[in-house]
Amino acid sequence: MLWMASLIGLMAMGGMIIGDDADIEGGDDNAGDDGALTGPIEPETGTALPDLLPTGGSQGDDILSGTADSDSLAGGDGIDQINGYGGDDLLDGGSDDDHLYGGEGADTILGGDGSDLMHGEAGDDQMIGGNGSDSLFGHFGADLIIGGDGDDMAHGGQDGDTLLGGGGNDALHGNYGDDTLFGGDGADTLFGGVGDDLVSGADDAGERDYLNGGDGDDTLVAGANDVLTLGDGADQIITGSWITAGDSIEIIDFDAAEDQLVLLWDLQDQPDPDIQIESDPDAPDQSIIRINGTETLRLNSSAGITAADIVVLDQNSSALAAHMPG
16 A cells, blocks of 8 residues: 555665664764674664563564654564654554554554554654554644454554554554544454544455544444444434345434434436335334335434435535545
């Protein structure tokens, strides 16, 4: 993908401090001859530091520290701890289960292989978990957080963040701010948190996602078989022709007085959809919404919604069509 290529391309820019069993590339003029290191290095000079690993630890397990400037640090093999500190840093954990801390600045943090722990901290950071089941925390700043493959857990933090689950069964938390969450493939659980969030479970192959709006006026894009809990606020639920027979959406707490259902439909090439609403004879407190005879939504309330309350928009021209899957 283009964003991945551009981030990887950053690694070719400038010097990069590489961990054990590798050479220093570029860096300070005082680094001396390029030679193999057997322990952590001092970023300013490239000289070896005393061994900070516990006795018997693998020599592949590195502790690398940046400076107040913009550093490039790569752990390589082993279970590494990398701290960027100040500046706009590029941190690459490499293989194994690494701990990466961006610090201040707009950092780019790559987990690589393994189940990594990643903290962006201050600044507008870009974080990619890579392979493995990663834990990613943006903290402060408007962060871009991409889980990658594996069952990832990601928290945006204090500001308006963008979280992409990727493959696997992910748990994404926007926390504070107006966040954007896309579950991607897998059975994902998405929490918008506080703020006016966009929460989407539509881009998968029909696996059941759990979408939670939280506080604020949220937009939730429902995929096949998804379960939606709207939370407080005037929320908008978007569904459409991608919901087929047997893929009904369940909405837990729809309030017809403030929430809105939007149906995106191909009004250019198809007739207007026939919308029917009925009570479930086996559960009178639930409403079933049928589109052209197919059960499309189930509301866990009999809040008095009518077919006229459902907004039908042309998917060929509505700005909301940008949220359609595919």
